[in-house]
Amino acid sequence: MFPHLFQGLDISKFHCETCELAKHTRVSFHISSKRSSHPFHLIHSDIWGPSTIPNVSGARWFVSLIDDCTRVTWIFLLKQKSDVSIVIPNFHSMVQNQFGVKIKSFKTDNVRDSFNQILSPYFQSQGILHDSSCVNTPQQNGVAERKNGHLLNTTQVLLFQGNVPKIPSQVLDNKSPIEILKSFYPHFKTSNVLTPRVFGCTAFVHVHSQHRDKLDPQAIKCVFLGYSSTQKGYKCYNPSTRKFYISADVTFT
Incomplete structure (x- = not known):
């Protein structure tokens, strides 16, 4: 009614409680371009499942472990979500024995029944920092969430097409994750050097x-x-x- 009374005022600084209650929206998230400078400083992890149909060994879940620096990914099948309490310590032991380093921090979603309750004592005993996302905020664990989505999409492609090429990633300067890992550990060798074959053939x-x-x-x-x-x-x-x-x-x- 009296616009001249508000001239020169920054309207963005006014907050309406009613508008906050009626029009509140979620915070936007941007893809982070920062990565760890060395392998195994940070591991992203997420559990997927349950599958409606178990595999032949009875597994209905899987947990993905992604190294933030190289993006090398390890996948472990789980019959129960609680099996992650065995997988994580075994994975940490493998990293220490094969690469001579300790994992510094783990980033997971907010799954209290698996990571927060089962693995918190282990993380504390090993001096590993555990960073979990807020409830119903998977964007804060975006690396693992996107990886699981990629894995499921790739699984569909494999089932439908029967073949998937090994393509380097632009995110890693057009290098594959194994190439990045070998740049830090030149003597590291993959456990299998057999001739590549087409999946499903x-x-x-x-x-x-x-x-x-x-x-x-x-x-x-x-x-x-x-x-x-x-x-x-x-x-x-x-x-x-x-x-x-x-x-x-x-x-x-």
């Missing part, structure tokens, strides 16, 4: 003579799934018998 696993009769087939027709993390062999699956095989004696078509 037909694989014939050799049956050794001591496991078959003379007139039995000398190979089993399977589906190629990937590579063993503990043996130098291909991981294959026989849908008809629901059995897994890890073997170096495999041919592909």
Whole structure:
């Protein structure tokens, strides 16, 4: 009614309580460009699940562990969410033994039943800082949330297409996560250096003579799934018998 009374005033400094209650919105989040300067200084983690259908081993969850510096990602399947209390200490031991460093901090979502209650004593005993996001604010754990979304999308692509290329990331200056990790640890070698194969392709696993009769087939027709993390062999699956095989004696078509 009297606009001349408000000339020269900064309207942005006025706060209306009624407007706050009626028109309040969430804070916007921007993608952070900052990354740790060294591997394992910060690990992002998130638990996904439960899946409506368990896998053949009974797992319905998975936990992702992402190194902030290199973006190298480890995935562990879980039959129960509480299994994370075993996975995290084992992962930390692996990092210390293989890379000679200790994890400095963990960033997770606000899952009280898994991280806050089960793992808080472990984090405290190891001197690991634990930073969790606010309730219903997954944006604060964006690295792990985006990684899980990427993993699920990739899973769909693998199931539908049967092939996915290994493409470097622009976020990492067009280098793959393993390349970044090796720049810090030149002597680090991946556990498997077998020839890359197409996911889902037909694989014939050799049956050794001591496991078959003379007139039995000398190979089993399977589906190629990937590579063993503990043996130098291909991981294959026989849908008809629901059995897994890890073997170096495999041919592909």
